[in-house]
Amino acid sequence: MRRLKHCRxxxxxxxFAGKEILEDLGIDDPTELTGxxxxxxxxxxxxxxxxxxxxxxxxxxxxxxxxxVERGDVALPDLVAHVMVHELAHHFGWSDxxxxxxxxxxx
Numbered sequence: 179m180r181r182l183k184h185c186r187x188x189x190x191x192x193x194f195a196g197k198e199i200l201e202d203l204g205i206d207d208p209t210e211l212t213g214x215x216x217x218x219x220x221x222x223x224x225x226x227x228x229x230x231x232x233x234x235x236x237x238x239x240x241x242x243x244x245x246x247v248e249r250g251d252v253a254l255p256d257l258v259a260h261v262m263v264h265e266l267a268h269h270f271g272w273s274d275x276x277x278x279x280x281x282x283x284x285x
Contacts (some may be wrong), residue, residue: 188234190260195238209244213237213261221271235265 194208205268217233220223242261246254 188232189237189264190234191239193240195241203269208238209241211212211238212241212245213265215265215268217269219269219271221226235262235269235270237265238263 195203195205195214199214199229200206200208200211203211214236215233215282216236218227218230237258242258243254247258249257252260264277264281
């Protein structure tokens with residue numbers, strides 16, 4: 179596991195999502211999940227909430243590389259940045275549908 183040094187939230191890099199994460203999300207193929215926001219979005223937090231586990235953004239390296247090879251039309255750093263921004267949007271309370279509505283990348 180490697181951590182991204184430039185992020186204040188926990189940001190972690192693994193080859194693939196773990197079996198438990200994939201099962202929780204109903205995903206059979208680990209290459210289908212390139213990133214994951216694990217936490218409570220800002221829009222759902224309250225000042226009265228008890229501190230819990232820190233929020234984390236997971237990037238799944240092998241899944242990202244597989245998508246990069248499959249797409250063939252994007253630079254790898256751009257894809258990594260895009261996955262990171264997508265997961266940060268979840269941190270701010272955006273759903274996948276919200277993101278897709280303004281982001282032609284995923285169409």
